[in-house]
Amino acid sequence: MTQVIALEYSQSQLRTTRRDSLNSFSIRTTRRALVCTLSRNTEPRFFPNRTNRSVFFPSVSLILQYALRLSPTQEARAAAEQKAMYWPKDAPILGVHFRAGDACLEDEITLGRRCDDFDTYMDKVDEVASKYNISHIYLATDSDEVIETLHKYSNYTFHFIASVGRGGLRNKIPIDDLLHSGRVDGCKEASDALMDLHFLAQTDAFVGKFSSNIDRVAYNLMFARTRSYHPVVSLDNEWCFDFGVKSRENGVSKTNTELYFC
Numbered sequence: 001m002t003q004v005i006a007l008e009y010s011q012s013q014l015r016t017t018r019r020d021s022l023n024s025f026s027i028r029t030t031r032r033a034l035v036c037t038l039s040r041n042t043e044p045r046f047f048p049n050r051t052n053r054s055v056f057f058p059s060v061s062l063i064l065q066y067a068l069r070l071s072p073t074q075e076a077r078a079a080a081e082q083k084a085m086y087w088p089k090d091a092p093i094l095g096v097h098f099r100a101g102d103a104c105l106e107d108e109i110t111l112g113r114r115c116d117d118f119d120t121y122m123d124k125v126d127e128v129a130s131k132y133n134i135s136h137i138y139l140a141t142d143s144d145e146v147i148e149t150l151h152k153y154s155n156y157t158f159h160f161i162a163s164v165g166r167g168g169l170r171n172k173i174p175i176d177d178l179l180h181s182g183r184v185d186g187c188k189e190a191s192d193a194l195m196d197l198h199f200l201a202q203t204d205a206f207v208g209k210f211s212s213n214i215d216r217v218a219y220n221l222m223f224a225r226t227r228s229y230h231p232v233v234s235l236d237n238e239w240c241f242d243f244g245v246k247s248r249e250n251g252v253s254k255t256n257t258e259l260y261f262c
Contacts, residue, residue, distance in 0.1 A: 057223065060241050064217055065224035068197060077191065078198050085159040087199075093136040093159070094128055095203030095222075096121060097196070097215050100143040116235060118146050122153060124207045124233045129156070132231065138203050140196035140214070142166050161199075164192045197221060205231040210239050211260075 070078060087093075098121050125137065138159045141147065144166040150158045165188065169178055178184045197214065200206065201221035208215035216239055222230050237260075246259040 061220040061224040092204040095200040097208040098141040210234040
């Protein structure tokens with residue numbers, strides 16, 4: 001599978017991106033910031049080469065930011081969760097989305113998604129964290145087992161929402177089926193997803209998979225917050241926005257010539 005890595009920022013750029021909220025699309029960049037350009041000749045490396053999708057990314061980001069703005073009730077929950085997990089005020093934080101559960105039940109041929117273990121993610125976390133001197137991680141995950149193993153990574157401070165639903169039936173049955181049958185609370189699941197999106201959007205760099213809707217939207221919201229691209233590692237494919245359309249070429253190989261769903 002394709003691995004998309006866009007890390008060409010300096011630490012000073014990362015601090016500037018964290019501090020500034022720009023009011024236009026004039027992205028601050030240097031020659032080394034390969035992912036910080038909207039020029040006609042050079043696209044951010046996480047866009048497909050076959051189409052010029054970079055022109056859509058800012059628009060999609062701002063639309064999603066407006067559509068997913070928190071209600072007063074969700075804002076109150078976000079404030080309480082932020083306090084409960086001791087969110088760092090002045091230190092950079094790396095966002096990580098690790099999805100196990102029903103993601104490991106899905107058809108790779110249809111979705112082009114591989115179920116990687118947490119250590120695979122942490123290898124990339126180490127790469128990003130060392131480059132930008134980051135020691136705080138916001139972890140969004142549906143895996144209760146991973147939460148219990150975080151003590152192994154003692155060089156990082158992990159922040160996560162303790163009340164998010166994890167494990168159980170989610171490891172055995174696709175979440176769509178659980179919702180349809182009423183075996184999980186749809187409103188609670190939606191609120192949990194919004195919380196993870198909200199906090200991932202507040203981070204300064206990201207490690208995940210762009211085969212995930214959550215990851216693509218989270219990165220869009222990161223861009224919308226600062227009007228700039230952030231360091232990102234996608235363990236599988238590039239950003240896309242053709243939801244429900246077989247338009248993604250990343251998973252196509254000699255043995256599988258079908259396009260994957262975005």
